[in-house]
Every structure is written in C-alpha cells, then in structure tokens.
Amino acid sequence: MADYIKFVDVTKCDGCRACMVACKNWNDLPTVTEEYSGSYQSHEKVNAHTWNVITYNEHTTANGGFEWLFRHQSCLHCVEAACEKACPEDAISHTKFGSVVIDHDKCVGCGYCTTNCTFDVVELATYKDKNGKEYRKAQKCTLCTDRLEQGLQPACVVACHTDCLVYDEKETVLAEAEKRLAKIKERFPNANIYNPQGIKGTTTVYLLADKPSVYGLPENPKVPLSQVVWKDYAQPLGKAMFGATTMAVVGAVIANAMKKDKGGHEEGGRDHE
Amino acid sequence: MSNFLNWSFAWPANRRNLYNRASADLNGKPWSKDRIGIYWDAAQGKWVGNDVPDFVKDRGPDDPAFNSPFIMQTDGKGALFAMMNEGPFPEHYEPFENPMDNSFSSIQLNPAVQFGEKAMNAQGDFSKYPIIATTYRLSEHWQSGVMTRNVPWLAELVNNMFVEISEELAKEKGIKEKDKIIVSSARGEIEAYAMITKRFKPYKLKDKTVHHIGMPWHFGYKGIATGATANRLTPHIGDPNSHIPEYKAFLCDVRRA
Ligand code: SF4
Ligand code: SF4
Ligand code: SF4
Numbered sequence: 205m206a207d208y209i210k211f212v213d214v215t216k217c218d219g220c221r222a223c224m225v226a227c228k229n230w231n232d233l234p235t236v237t238e239e240y241s242g243s244y245q246s247h248e249k250v251n252a253h254t255w256n257v258i259t260y261n262e263h264t265t266a267n268g269g270f271e272w273l274f275r276h277q278s279c280l281h282c283v284e285a286a287c288e289k290a291c292p293e294d295a296i297s298h299t300k301f302g303s304v305v306i307d308h309d310k311c312v313g314c315g316y317c318t319t320n321c322t323f324d325v326v327e328l329a330t331y332k333d334k335n336g337k338e339y340r341k342a343q344k345c346t347l348c349t350d351r352l353e354q355g356l357q358p359a360c361v362v363a364c365h366t367d368c369l370v371y372d373e374k375e376t377v378l379a380e381a382e383k384r385l386a387k388i389k390e391r392f393p394n395a396n397i398y399n400p401q402g403i404k405g406t407t408t409v410y411l412l413a414d415k416p417s418v419y420g421l422p423e424n425p426k427v428p429l430s431q432v433v434w435k436d437y438a439q440p441l442g443k444a445m446f447g448a449t450t451m452a453v454v455g456a457v458i459a460n461a462m463k464k465d466k467g468g469h470e471e472g473g474r475d476h477e
Numbered sequence: 478m479s480n481f482l483n484w485s486f487a488w489p490a491n492r493r494n495l496y497n498r499a500s501a502d503l504n505g506k507p508w509s510k511d512r513i514g515i516y517w518d519a520a521q522g523k524w525v526g527n528d529v530p531d532f533v534k535d536r537g538p539d540d541p542a543f544n545s546p547f548i549m550q551t552d553g554k555g556a557l558f559a560m561m562n563e564g565p566f567p568e569h570y571e572p573f574e575n576p577m578d579n580s581f582s583s584i585q586l587n588p589a590v591q592f593g594e595k596a597m598n599a600q601g602d603f604s605k606y607p608i609i610a611t612t613y614r615l616s617e618h619w620q621s622g623v624m625t626r627n628v629p630w631l632a633e634l635v636n637n638m639f640v641e642i643s644e645e646l647a648k649e650k651g652i653k654e655k656d657k658i659i660v661s662s663a664r665g666e667i668e669a670y671a672m673i674t675k676r677f678k679p680y681k682l683k684d685k686t687v688h689h690i691g692m693p694w695h696f697g698y699k700g701i702a703t704g705a706t707a708n709r710l711t712p713h714i715g716d717p718n719s720h721i722p723e724y725k726a727f728l729c730d731v732r733r734a
Contacts, residue, residue, distance in 0.1 A: 224630075236633070246635070
C-alpha cells in the first residue's frame, strides 16, 4: 500500500469549523463548552472530547501588514511518536495507515502520553463505570482510522469545503504542496511545509503561512533521548525484573523529568493571542 | 467593434449582437468610426460589416421601416424596462441613520423607502449616536439561530453574543478583552461581550474619524446558546423594491456594562 497522509493547507482554510463538527459527529463526542475567549476561537486547545480545534490568530506581519491566520489543530501522527514512547502499557501504536492510535483496553489512564506529547494534543477523558467509579482513558484524533479501514476518508477531510484538508498519496500531496508553497511565497514569505524531520516526519503535514512558532508549534521538535531509552530499553528490562506496576511508578518520576526537556517551544505562546 | 464570426457559432444565425442595426444612424452610417457594427452599403444595396445583420438585409434608408430597428418589439422601437419604485434609474441614497450628507444627490434618503411600525423606527442623531454599526451572519448559525443555537455542536462553537470593536475604540472607552459592553441606538439597547479585534478600524470620513462596530444577529433568549438580540438596535425600514430591511448600517453608541 502506498503511504497516505492528511495534508492541511492553512492558507485555504476560511475558519468555517465544519471539520470540528464533523469530527464530533463521526466520533460521537460530547460538547465541551468553554468560557467566552474574547475571539472567535471556541476552545483554547484540543481536549479529550474535542479532537480538532480551529485556532484564530490576528497576526501582524514583519512589515506591519495584517493576516488572520487559521489552523486546524489536531494530533499530527508523528512517525517517531513521543506519546507512544512514553506509554508504559504499550497502549499506543502505529497502524498500517501511519496513524497513531490508543488501545483503550490497554490504556490505564496514567497520563504519561499527555505530559510527553510533542504537540500537547492528547488528553485524559474521565468516565464512570456502572458502580459510579471514575476511570480515565487517553483520547485524541485517531486520523479516523476506523474510516480508513473501510476505505473512507477522515470525517474532517470530507467535510472541508475549501480543500484545506486533503487525504491522499503522500508523494502526490507533497509534490502539490511544493507547488502551492511557491505560489503563496509572495504573500507569505515565511510560509513553510511543516513535516518535522526531528521526529522523522508526521502523517498530518501542514502548509503553514508563517513560522511554526506563530502557530504555537515547536520549530524543531525531537523526542528526548531519555524517553527513547526509557521505552526501548528500560521498560522491557524493568518489567522483566520488577513487574509492570512498579515500572509504572518509576515511569511517573521519569516522565515528569522528561517533560522539562521536551524543548522547542521558544516563541510559542497561545495561538489566538 | 470586433466580432470573431468564425469562432464557434451563435444560435440561430451566428449573429453576435441583437438589434445590431442600431449601431448605425438613420442614414445607415456607423455612429462611431471605432466601433463599426454593421452599416448600409448603398453601392451594393445591402447591410455589411462585422456581424450578421439583424434586419432585413436589403432594406435601406428609403424604406419606411428603416427607423424601427428593434424588430422583435411590436413598434420596432427601443424601450427601458425599469420597474423600480423610486424612478427609472438607480441612484445612490444614504442609510436612514448616517453621519454624512449624500455626496451624489441633494436627496439624503430613498424617498420610496418603506417604514415598519413607527415605534420601532425612532431615528438616532449622529451627535448622540456617533458610532456606525452593522450586523451579519456567522457560518455556525442560521438566521435568528432558533435551530442552530439548539444544536449542541454548533452552540458550543459560538456560544455567546458578542460585538466586534476596534482596538482604538476599546482604548477610547476603556473596554478590555472579554468585558461586557452595552450598545445603544435610538430604538433600544443590548448587552454583549466585547470582541476586540484588528479587523475593525476607525474610518476617516472627510474630516471626521468615525468608529465602526459589528455583531451577529443570531441570538435570542431561548436555547442552548442564548444572548441579546441585535435587532433591538436596528431600524425596521425596507428597501422600496426588495423589501430587504436596512440592518447593515445604523448609528449607535457603546459603553462598558
Ligand atoms: S502529536 Fe502527540 S499524540 Fe499525536 S502522535 Fe505525536 S506525540 Fe502522539
Ligand atoms: S481525522 Fe478524524 S479524528 Fe482526527 S480530527 Fe479529523 S475527524 Fe477528528
Ligand atoms: S472545514 Fe476546512 S475550511 Fe472549514 S475550518 Fe475546517 S479546515 Fe478550515
């Protein structure tokens, strides 16, 4: 199977938010109504029941011009995924579509993925079992893997009326993206294709109209070495020696330490300032 | 006038301009040297030129029907089709409430404008209501929002009534991000959140600096998402021809709640 990606050309987005409604509709997600934000933005960022959010940024350009920048924010489906490396239960994995999905039978709601995600786009949802006892599961955009398995495109892509969102063969999309980039450079001199190689690329690739930091994205994200070591060496070894539960406790300490050196958010800031 | 008669085909006779006989005067000569449609060639005794004649081909200036070129009208004469209530030609008039004099005409307001109930149509004066307001729709809601404000996923996206104001006006009035403000017009007042934005700017109108604000009119008092109704502020007058109400331009004032 050829590699497919979801591509987000933010310069085509008109902020209609059909993608947000389509996502909640397909995934049957409840509303999470936030306080009035002072702008058009409905949610400060994605949350456990809101897997994509359109951010609105009234941006003053370097030469004093004005651009109203929109971005469809959701999980990027990193090829080297920090959430997957952080998970002590092996609940997070890559599918054959390149999407990063969470197995809710394995997820124990520890929240390591939420603290370690490179883009801060996975959150814990709280549910109640039939005895009224609370439990938590990590939730985020699935790239609509359930739809992909049926030969359907992601729900947000189908809803998008401007072709800001497309899902297609990687080679084709990236070639088109280069052409589009050349075309918009005059208006957006800082435009770039965001497919960070420090994490070996992503399965949701952006064409951004300005520097990643303008959109609150890290310029050069990496998965910290400590985290790779934790996943690929310490965890298997530890589990063999001390059992899974002890390793989860050790993990909590390490995950918090790792959070500090996630790095890259230099000028980030809130998207909709 | 250039026509490309061999380029494609125009039904039914490959004629490119209807009534093209009218491109020549009563002697059959083109009105303008630069724009020759068809003309009467006396030597040949027929119409020639850049188009297929829309007239009997060999009928010249001596013919009694020569001065009736509009052959599909019963009298063969041209006519204006003008059904506008305020006169044959459209003209620029200013809105009911306005900071400016009409620069195009001595008549300020369209004389055929239709007024709704008197009580709803008090007229505000620029000295008391110095800010221009407009109302509009958003993609998340439809009309007065009775349906869309009851759809949870739409109510979640635009949950509050707001009024967009410029940074300059906010500064002048001491309004901060997320403050509640009161907008008043000669007809009523509403309370809503302020949305301070770079997308609204004061206008320089001749020697006056005039602020401009905008707000959606989707809100009402019942439903999942509720908020003040913008049409408490608007004048209820209708365009003489389309009856479309003038909700796009009126005068108001703004203060902190
Ligand atoms: S964006 Fe975050 S949640 Fe999504 S794959 Fe990357 S690290 Fe995991
Ligand atoms: S790909 Fe599916 S899950 Fe992800 S944001 Fe789009 S609709 Fe939601
Ligand atoms: S549906 Fe498309 S155009 Fe509309 S907000 Fe989403 S990405 Fe933008």
